[in-house]
Amino acid sequence: MEKFERNIYLSNVELNEAKKLFFNEIKESLKFKRTEIVSVYDSLDRITAKPVFAKISSPFFNxxxxxxxxxxxxxxxxxxxxxxxxxxxxxxxxxxxxxxxxxxxxxxxxxxxxxxxxxxxxxxxxxxxxxxxxxxPTGEDIVASEMIIPSYHKVTPVDIGAMLSGGILEIEVVRRPKVGIIPTGTEIIEPEDEIAPGKIIDSNSRMFEAMVKNYGGIPLRYKPVSDDYNLIRDKILQAIDENDIVIVNAGSSAGSEDYTSKIINEIGKLIVHGVAIKPGKPAILGNIKGKPIIGIPGYPVSAYIVFEAFVKPLMYEYQAIKETVPIRVEGVLSKRIMSSLKHLEYVRMKLGKVAGKLIATPLNRGAGVTMSLVKADGIAKIPKNVEGIEAGEVIEIELIKDIESINNTIVSIGSHDLIMDIIANMIHERYTDINLSSAHVGSLGGIMAIRRGEAHIAPIHLLDEGTGTYNIEYIKKYLKNKEVSLIKGVKRVQGLMVKKNNPKNITTIKDLTREDVVFVNRQKGSGTRILLDYKLKELNIDSSDIRGYDREMTTHMTVASAVLSETADVGLGILSSAQAMGLDFIPIGEEEYDFAIPSEFLEDEKVKKFIDILKSDDFAEKLMELGGYKIQKSGKIVRINN
Amino acid sequence: MEKFERNIYLSNVELNEAKKLFFNEIKESLKFKRTEIVSVYDSLDRITAKPVFAKISSPFFNxxxxxxxxxxxxxxxxxxxxxxxxxxxxxxxxxxxxxxxxxxxxxxxxxxxxxxxxxxxxxxxxxxxxxxxxxxPTGEDIVASEMIIPSYHKVTPVDIGAMLSGGILEIEVVRRPKVGIIPTGTEIIEPEDEIAPGKIIDSNSRMFEAMVKNYGGIPLRYKPVSDDYNLIRDKILQAIDENDIVIVNAGSSAGSEDYTSKIINEIGKLIVHGVAIKPGKPAILGNIKGKPIIGIPGYPVSAYIVFEAFVKPLMYEYQAIKETVPIRVEGVLSKRIMSSLKHLEYVRMKLGKVAGKLIATPLNRGAGVTMSLVKADGIAKIPKNVEGIEAGEVIEIELIKDIESINNTIVSIGSHDLIMDIIANMIHERYTDINLSSAHVGSLGGIMAIRRGEAHIAPIHLLDEGTGTYNIEYIKKYLKNKEVSLIKGVKRVQGLMVKKNNPKNITTIKDLTREDVVFVNRQKGSGTRILLDYKLKELNIDSSDIRGYDREMTTHMTVASAVLSETADVGLGILSSAQAMGLDFIPIGEEEYDFAIPSEFLEDEKVKKFIDILKSDDFAEKLMELGGYKIQKSGKIVRINN
Missing domain, CATH: 2.170.190.11 (Molybdopterin biosynthesis moea protein, domain 3.)
Known part of the structure; x- marks a missing residue:
């Protein structure tokens, strides 16, 4: 593998410019709509290619x-x-x-x-x-020769009824575009195959299949192709013959496996390589035999964004469907966003309505973090040349979920625990219209979110060194100007999570200072970090004696995951996380995991249902199954600053 | 057929009450969601029955x-x-x-x-x-055991990608409800069959099929069943066994063929017969063997409304899908609505944005007028106990088309001509985002709409008796306080439309007074009516000497249709309508069909495109094909009151 084989991106073309260049190059293939005849029975959601005129009147008689x-x-x-x-x-x-x-x-x-x-x-x-x-009278509804629906109209159930009443059995519609999808990469395996280090499950091509269906096309997915110039070229040639649009996934970074742009250059015309959007910049746009070909980067979020930016408008143009303008809302940014000056950036946002204000919290920005898309309620597009946006500023967000479900969401910001997932699911099962969204920023982060009015509830487990009690002192101290209550949650066990069978024989906090032990920490402000620092003080241990004390993770599960994947020997966390990852667990103490809440929200119907869940037998049973938790007055309200 | 066999409706139950009674009766069948396992590949748009937890972390390695x-x-x-x-x-x-x-x-x-x-x-x-x-790090995107999506969640393309990355190949989803559809009625024929007087094409069941698909179900349509008690009962029993929900179409009026309610009473429980909505009041709600059965009236608009009111929420409940609240807008009513005190009435509305105001025009109210649904942009629900709403009042409308396409619509109110359909189609083909909507209220009605600010353009053909000229004098007289222009349209031939081969040998206007000749007229204020009255005056004919002078139709096509269906011998209209209906045509003169327009709208981009079409060669060619028209300075602007 030689360095000089690497590609340098041709350009950093702006999105709209790239789209214009691309559409202009392939406009001949989009000009004439390919059509087909379908039975009216099967015409739901198809796009008419011609206006439909009634053949007979309805009613046909007086x-x-x-x-x-x-x-x-x-x-x-x-x-x-x-x-x-x-x-x-x-x-x-x-x-x-x-x-x-x-x-x-x-x-x-x-x-x-x-x-x-x-x-x-x-x-x-x-x-x-x-x-x-x-x-x-004859023709009261439909008069023979009257136009029932025009060209380029999406057929509805009512249209089907009207066409049949007007004596129409078949109509000419725009053909669905066939979209060929070629996953590439020697590291790519099928979801059915055994996973191993170095292997990546091909999930993008299945996401593309579903997106193609959503936008009215017919997907044709090919089996993953290894990183071999000739194999990829042959597959592209085949796909160009068999489809109207071709997508090649991955192989579009500057990595050594990047053949797509070279192949397009060899057998067609490379129009753009590199678009000024983030994620998604390594996108490739080309034309082979008059058909559009798009090279899509491998990271799932980039893949999604490049598909939305180029393939969707292409499919719509092909079908003469007008793109609907996304619904835009204004939200108050809860966390500063730093952005690149070189790209238009797509930031996935979680939204929640708290006390009448729509609060927008940026999700993980990584191009590889699919879950940021799964969880996103909307996307903020941060223009090029904007360096950053401060917390508290109002920003525009394009919705991808409906605003009603956002308005029906309990916004939880604070400490992470598996039970938040469990409650989220129980509440949505019982009350289908209510959702619980959890952002994990640690206990103190949650307290601050309550102070700024950005959350309904903040799950916290904050040990006060002075009194040895949990949570109440922190609320008194940090939320003194607000009427705030505590909803009692659960007791849970914290402990050291170590590899199966504890190969390094770690048994106490003291072992963290051993030369051969690498620790992985939680972020400052998290309850777990406060507990650790409290214990270190108690034992008179200097944190600089602990290897890995500076490496911070934001959830129990990512700490457990670091231990499992052997980048650390030990981390502090809860039993359920250790169990989920198959780790051993050495208990070091019990703590109280409760919910801080502005007292005004206790009257909110959504919050009342949240409390009902905490009090329910189902919830108690679930905790028993998990282990490491105790119900203790769960759901009880403790008024604090009133 | 005996009078005493007729049913009397059991009740006039209010919509929400009827829904409550119905859902309460069948709640057992809705309580436990039936589920099935599907491949993640095929899970797009399915509803999860269980939360989905990741099996492996992604990435799987550092x-x-x-x-x-x-x-x-x-x-x-x-x-x-x-x-x-x-x-x-x-x-x-x-x-x-x-x-x-x-x-x-x-x-x-x-x-x-x-x-x-x-x-x-x-x-x-x-x-x-x-x-x-x-x-x-391992698990940066997805950590093993993390919840990817909750229960009762509709699977998106991104979810599919995330599940596959999390090692999930199959998921448990809510089963799609099977909906059995039984069309009944001896008069019902299949769309493929030959139409004849007394026969009605079964279009409703195909509309239902499409609606079932739209709402996530699987339709099972049975062949139409004749009006025979035993045949219908056997088919209902079969359908109840084979489906989760059963619809029986027609046979739900008080007509003598009404067996559905009797059959439900015999083999199940009749819950409601008669709901206080219009159209749709003969709806029947029942329970057979714990499964819901709905009797839906035969008129297409009633059929649509009853399906939306009962079957859709039932299907959603079955799948644990929350119904989204429809988007509501406020519009200025352009025409008085009279409503029944006894029913909640669904009035189909055409909407258009004129000079910043959303104008709402009620469409044909008939339960049999499918085209009122095809054309509707939204539905106004006029509550029970409201007698009427005056023109100019603001009313709430639930949108069924998207507001953007409504905002991109040129609103034309005035005289009817086939070329309006042709222009509508040409403009939509050239500029997919622009629509032309035409309401047919006659030329003077169009002038009044312009005066009230409810239309962009008004197609008119108004002969001034004094000057013998067209259109300009009317604009001067009726729109004197407004800056209005005229866009020149076409010259067209008016004439007498008579049956093929002119069996009554009608050759001049004078023949209308013959004892053996029945005429069908146009409504007052239409240009054609004004032309007729002008000709009668010229010839000194008393209108009371014309049989049928009082029977008024609102379009050329309905006049032609009356002649074709032999309820009249002759009507006045345009050549294209006569040709469309296969009638003979005796020309009586040429007139000018132009467009009145407030001058301010000449700057509107939509209107500019409308004018481009009038000036285009394509349009001239189309007119040649049709016959009976002449292009003459089409698209030229004549400023009048400025």
Missing amino acids: ASAMDGIAVISKKTYGADERSPKRLKINEDFMYIDTGDVIKDPYDAVIMIEDVIPIDDETVEIIKAASPWQHVR | ASAMDGIAVISKKTYGADERSPKRLKINEDFMYIDTGDVIKDPYDAVIMIEDVIPIDDETVEIIKAASPWQHVR
Whole structure:
């Protein structure tokens, strides 16, 4: 592997410019819409290629609009309450139901309610009928030759009904674009294969398949192709023949496996390599045999963003679908965002409505963090040339979830515990319209979020050195100007998490200072860190004697994960995390994990349901199953600053 | 057919009450969600039945986040610009690409941009590496045992990617509800069958199929069943066995074919028969063997509304999907609505934004008028106990189309002509984001709409008796306080439309007074009516001598349709309508069909495009094809009141 083989990106083209260059280059292939004939029965959500004109009128005949009798209007003239008229069956009238044909010589309908039966053959009426009253004339709904729906219209269920009533059985629609998806990379394995270090599960191509379906196309996924120039080139040539649009995934970084841009250059035209967006900058845009080809970076978030930025508009253009403008909302930024001056950056945001304000919290910015997309409620686009945005500023966010579900979300910011996932799930199962979103910033971070009015609740476990009690002293100290209560949560065991069978024989906090022991720490302000520092003080241990004291993780699970993957020997955390990762656990003490809450929110219906869950038997049972927890007055309200 | 067989509705239950009674009765069948296992690949849009927890971490190993070299951090300490350090390949460093495994003893990555190659085996660095820099730790994205998505969550493409990365191949989802659809009625034919008077094409069941698919269910449509008690009962029993929800269409009016309610009463429980909504009041709600059955009226608009009101929420409850609140907007009512005191009424509305105001025009109120749904942008729900709403009042409308496409619509109110459909289609084909909506209220109605500020343009053809000229005098007279222009449209031929081969030998206006001739008229204020009255005056004919002079239709096509269906012998109209209906045509004169427009709208981008179409060769060609039209300065602007 030689250094000089590496590519240098051709450019750092701005998004809109890149799109323009790309669409301009392939405009011939987009100009004429390819069409096909489909049965109206199967036309739901298809895009019409031609206007649809009715072949027949509906109703097809003059029909009764009522249950009643058909009459000859002339013969009813003069009838009123004082001088009723009698009519003879099959001579002056006939019984009819709604929808029946009005036949000669009848020309009007009298409702059954206005008909007085005299005998089997005679009725009496007390009001004249005007000609064509209660008759649905031919073509009342649809007149033959009338346009039912125009071109480039997405067919709805109602349209299907109208077309069939208008005598239409088949229509010409725009063909769904076929999108070929080629995963590349020698390290790529299928989800069914055994995972091993160095291997990456191909999940992007399946995400693409689903996105293609969502945007009206037909995905054709190929098996992953190894990093071999000829293999990739052959697959691209095949895919170009078999599809309307081709996507090549990965192989678009400047890494040594990057062949896509070279292949496009060889067999087609490379239009853009490198777009000024982040994540997603290594995107490649090309044209092979008049068909668009897009090289998409391998990181899942980059993959998603590049697909949305280029493949979606391409698919829409292909189908003559107008892109709907995303719904935009304004939110108060809860945490400073630093941004690059060189790129338009897409920051995934978690949103929550707290006391009438929409609070926007940036999620993990890593291009590899799929979960930031799974959890995102919206995306903020930070323009190029903006260096950063301060906490408290109002920013615009494009929604990807609906605003109603955001408004129905309990916003929890604070310490991390597995039970937050469990409560989130229990609450959503019981009350489908309510969600619980948890941001993990540590206990003190949670207290600060409450102070800034950005969270409904803050899960905390903060030991006060002076009193030896949990949580209450911190609320008194940091939230003194606010009416705040504590919702009692659970007791839980903290301990040292070590590798299975404890190979380094770690048994006490003192062992952390051993030369052969590498520790992994939690971030400052987390309850676990405060507990550790409290214990170190108690034992008179200098933190600089602990190797790894400076390496900080933000959740129990990432600490456990560091121990499991052997980048550390030991970390402090909770039993459930150790168990989840198959680690051994040495208990060092019990702590109280509760919820700080502004007292005003105790009246919030969502919060009441949260408390109901804490008090429920189901919750107690779940904790028993997990181990390491104790229910103790869970759900009880303790008023503090009131 | 005997009168005493008819049913009387059991009740006129209010919508919410009916829903409550119904859902309460069948709650057992909704309580436990039926589930199934699906491959994650096929899980798009499915609803999770259980939370999904990751089985493995992603990344599965400590991976390089950069292209560059893996180093042992300790060995880099002390490197700076003044004292660079040299590293030996395979001893102090190795080349790696993004995503490669960081293996022992390496614990950090230096970006390739910061590496100075000395020779094939040596590099120089000028900055120390801190431990684990540029390394994606195991579980950075997903930590094993972490919850990826909760229960009752609709799976997105991104979720699919995250689940596969978390080692999940299959998930448990809520089963799609199977919805059985039984069309009934002896008069019902399949769309493929030959239409004849008295026959009705079954279009509702196909609309239902599409609605079921839209709401996540699996439709099972049965062939239409004749009005036979035993046949319908057997089909219902079969459908109840084969489905989760059963719909019986038609047979729910008080007509003599109404068996559905009797059958439910016999083999299950009839809960509600008659709901206080309009259209849709004959709805039937029942329970057979614990499964919900809904009798839906036959008129297409009633059918749609009853499905939306009962079947959709039922399907959503079945799948634990929360119904999204429809988007509501406020519009200015352009036309008085009279409403029933006994029912909640659903009025279909056409919306358009004119000079910043959202104008809401009620569409045809008939339960049989499918096209009112096809054309509707939204629905206004007029509460029970409200007798009417005056023009100019602000009303709330639930959107069924997106507001953006409404904002991009040119609102035309005025005279009807086939060319309006043609222009609508040409404009939408050329500029997919622009629509033209036409309301047909006659020429004078159009002038009034312009006066009230409710339309962008008003197509008119108004002959001034004094000057013998078209349109300009009317604008001067009725719009004198407004700056208004005229966009020249087309010349078109008006004439008498008579049956094929003119069996009554009608040749002049004078023939309308013949004893054996029945005429069908246009409404007052329409240009055609004004033309007729002008001709009658010229010829000294008394309108009371014309049979049918009082029967008014609102479009050329409905007049032509009346002649075709033999409820009249002759009507006045345009050549294109006569041709569309296969009628003979006797020309009586040429008129000018132009567009009145407030001058301010001439600057509107949408209107400019409308004018471009009028001026285009494509448009001229289309008119040639149609016949009966002449282009004459089409698209030219004539300023009038300025």
